[in-house]
């Protein structure tokens with residue numbers, strides 16, 4: 001009987017917790033209409049960058065391709081023609097493809113590249129209806145010359161089709177100055193749970 | 208009177224469906240219809256309480272148990288095949304029974320006084336108008352009759368049902384607690400040890 | 409003077425409209441409340457504040473394919489949702505939303521055995537679930553319906569017993585009379601135990617969380633309505649919500665004074681109070697669902713038979729003794 005009474009207490013406690021949650025701030029980001037501002041070094045869609053003079057940085061060395069743990073990159077290099085130099089080096093990438101469906105967004109390609117040609121941008125909206133169109137060709141990866149240096153392919157003038165809504169003024173949960181922190185997700189959860197007595201402090205600090 | 212005829216047809220048809228259905232669940236549905244029609248018949252006799260009780264007790268409790276058992280036992284079982292035609296053999300006793308039943312009915316109706324028939328007959332009224340308190344068939348009226356005039360039969364019935372319930376509990380009750388208490392457990396252990404020491408199996 | 413049948417017809421049509429609309433928005437509110445309690449916004453895509461969500465749901469359910477499994481029993485499979493729906497709605501024939509006047513009653517009918525009528529109809533409602541589960545011809549619905557049957561029979565007993573205390577105090581079985589008897593004291597005070605038992609059994613009767621063993625998705629997929637799709641599933645869904653609404657109405661009528669205003673705030677019409685009280689109950693339901701985990705089946709049955717039933721009986725006996733001693 002004592003145990004049963006205790007259970008009633010537990011039920012009441014549970015009810016009070018759920019009731020309190022009704023008035024708590026909800027962390028939901030209503031995605032298509034509101035977009036989260038990702039950290040500057042978020043691992044998203046790739047881009048192939050150029051030098052200031054418009055030359056491609058990529059020299060077709062295939063280091064990214066061999067570094068890629070997911071075998072997502074295909075590079076076929078070719079000699080630069082004397083009259084029409086694509087890159088400052090001897091060679092350039094005649095074909096450069098990334099299968100974004102294979103890619104695990106690890107950034108190894110970025111690390112491997114000797115010329116900082118391939119980089120990952122914070123762009124994350126790349127869903128498509130066909131698998132084929134998720135194999136990004138060089139044309140789609142390369143920063144267009146008229147877009148200027150360092151601007152992502154899908155930020156070219158006019159935007160990309162299907163880009164919905166505005167980018168919200170949502171403060172990132174991560175301190176941008178600190179750079180990427182692998183525990184930012186954990187931080188969100190902790191912020192949500194703050195004030196709940198259920199979490200013992202040792203766990204909160206220990207992990 | 209129209210209501211009576213319609214309900215009688217439903218009653219008889221559903222009763223026939225109950226016994227002739229090849230799937231047990233269809234029988235239950237037919238019986239449900241039958242009970243509903245019976246309750247409606249009670250209502251036309253302004254026996255409101257009886258009608259409601261008919262539904263609560265028979266449709267709501269007893270028949271639900273039928274469904275429970277039938278659903279458990281007959282799921283996936285093919286409907287009963289048509290058996291041998293027993294009508295030729297059964298027809299003579301059937302006629303005899305029907306005649307006897309009608310005989311009793313006739314005898315019973317003859318002994319009822321004309322006044323009481325009139326009282327029941329004029330009580331036919333729509334549902335909305337039934338049910339002011341202290342009227343024939345109302346809850347109050349029914350309760351008064353049950354606990355004054357018919358108190359003894361009522362209590363005896365309750366006792367009989369109680370006996371049935373106790374019987375069920377005894378028959379189907381807890382068989383498990385062979386080692387329920389620590390004392391009993393120790394006793395069982397001792398018996399086993401002694402049996403082993405004696406060199407049995 | 410409008411003829412009797414026309415009055416009934418108009419009242420029924422109005423009531424049907426009111427109940428269906430309430431159902432639709434109760435569903436929306438439930439999803440909202442559940443969302444808030446789980447730190448989500450709830451549906452908010454269709455219309456402002458998600459207000460068109462019920463219409464979207466209805467359109468979706470209507471447009472979906474209505475499947476009948478090959479192993480199903482076609483007649484009963486099709487019949488079952490209608491039994492559920494019919495019983496769910498017909499209870500409203502006797503539920504008074506406000507005080508009766510000389511001109512007529514709020515309820516369609518006001519039978520003397522009102523509360524018994526409600527019980528009777530509620531006890532038939534289970535056929536929709538048990539027959540539907542059986543007729544689906546597959547194992548999860550069957551298990552769901554068998555559970556439903558056992559659960560509802562068990563809890564109906566305690567529920568009826570919790571009514572009887574109120575009936576003894578009110579001295580009548582008509583819902584009108586019961587509410588009028590609460591003009592001074594709501595029965596929740598003298599019948600607190602009965603009220604608690606009623607609320608618990610009501611949750612079990614409507615197969616709602618934490619007693620929703622009937623459609624326990626962790627073990628039974630979707631329970632008795634696993635095979636149902638489209639509009640037929642929708643009918644079961646409506647029936648469940650309307651039943652929720654019904655038990656909330658009954659709780660209001662029996663224990664919380666019906667349309668009687670609290671604290672003498674009589675300038676607000678009784679109907680408003682009634683609706684408010686029912687709304688509180690509906691909220692309580694949603695709150696429970698957001699909070700409590702599902703019971704284990706054997707514990708559910710044990711709780712019904714070994715705790716609720718004895719306590720309800722005791723409550724009845726004590727009430728009867730006190731009333732007999734005083735009166």
Ligand code: SF4
Nearest residue numbers: 068103104106107109
């Ligand atoms: S991010 Fe990683 S997986 Fe993706 S292409 Fe670069 S190396 Fe391969």
Ligand code: SF4
Nearest residue numbers: 058059061062064113
């Ligand atoms: S992107 Fe970099 S690593 Fe890859 S082929 Fe071009 S230069 Fe080499």
